[in-house]
Amino acid sequence: MKNIVRYSPSTGSGSPDVWGIYEADTGSIQYIVADPQTREAALVDVVQNFDPHSAKTDFSSADQVLALAKENNLKITWVLDTHPHADHLMASWYLKEQTKAPNAIGEKVCEIAELWSDYYNLPNTFEPTTDFDYLFKEGDSFKIGELEVNVWLSPGHTLGSITYIVGDAAFVHDTFMYPDSGTSRADFPGGSSKDLWNSLQRILALPENTRLFVGHDYGKGGRDPQWEATVAQHKASNIHLAGSVSEAAYREQRDERDATLALPDRMLHALQVNLRAGKLPEPEADGHRYFKIPANRF
Structure with a gap:
């Protein structure tokens, strides 16, 4: 079954067209x-x-995005x-090969790679400077056609998360959830509820x-599934942030909630792939690729 697709049209000059493509297995939203x-x-x-049961990978979702x-x-x-x-698992490397377009992520992926190498x-396994064409830093900008894209460092969920702001559209990844679901967890290695609070407040100032x-x-x-709401809607109804919520109160509820959450079932497979821009581990002597899963580390 194809993933759900929704179109959010440009609102005028300087505003992008956006398509959201919902991937049901992981609850992820992919964007054009x-x-x-x-x-x-x-x-x-x-x-x-x-x-995660068979460790089988494929690019059906990425191919749907390319077809769209x-x-x-x-x-x-x-x-x-x-x-x-x-x-x-990300599809960055595959999409780069299919489109010949450069791939990019935030520069602090290098710090995340050091953390997960341990x-x-x-x-000396993960080499983001080789696997990604661009490692964006806070304040960088680039263009999609004639539209300017501004890059913000938005840590909290990870230490290196970045937000892409394109006119009146901001791709805020794992900071906010939809207003009735609040915000994202901040308990992964390198994450921080304090950093997440600061990132959320900066985005709400748009x-x-x-x-x-x-x-x-x-x-x-x-x-x-829903994935689009305005800054005004989040200010009015986000269940973690609406009203006069203090930083201390927010962090307390975020940390308490995170302490109850299990690791995502793909996490230990995903990081070793995503730190390679979506490439699987190199083949071993028998020609097959193998995941390495740490035991009793979490």
């Missing part, structure tokens, strides 16, 4: 963001499919990720009509 004038586009946080771009006469000029995801006991596109949704209460 395009300049309506030039038809140039970027792909954001696209999923490489993975079955083709249907809308879009030229892919960027392959972007917001952070090394813990709950799904967890996996794989020294113009109130800014469309915030989140990284995940899980259909709370059985509703259909």
Whole structure:
């Protein structure tokens, strides 16, 4: 079954067209963001499919995203990720090969790679400077067609998460959830509820009509998946932030909630792939690829 697709049209000059493609297995939202004038586009946080029971991978979701771009006469000029995801394998390298577009992520992926090299006991294995064409830092900018994209460092969920702001659209990944689900966890290695609070407040200072596109949704209460809400909507109804919530109160509820959460079932597989831009581990002597899973580290 194909993933759910929704279109959020440009609101005028300087505003992008956005398609959200929902990947149900992980509750992830993949994005196409395009300049309506030039038809140039970027792909954001696209999923490489993975079955945790059989360790089988495929690119059916990525291929759907590419087909959607083709249907809308879009030229892919960027392959972007917001952070090394813990709950799904990224498709960055595959998309780079398919589109010939450069791939990019935040520069602090290098610090995350150092951290996880220890967890996996794989020294000198992850080389983000080789596997990604661009490592963006706070304040960088680039263009999708004629649309300017500004890069913010938005740590908390990870120490190296970044937000892409394109006109009145912001791709805020694992900071906010949909308003009825609050915000994202901050307990992974390198994460911090204090940093997350600061990132959330900075995003909430954007113009109130800014469309915030989140990284995940899980259909709370059985509703259909949702991933777009404005700054104004989050200020009014986000269950973790609406009203006069203090930093201390927010961090207390975030930390208490995180302490109850299990690791995502793909996390220990995903990080060793995502720190390679979505490439599986190198084949061993028998020609097969193998995941390395640390025991009793979490």
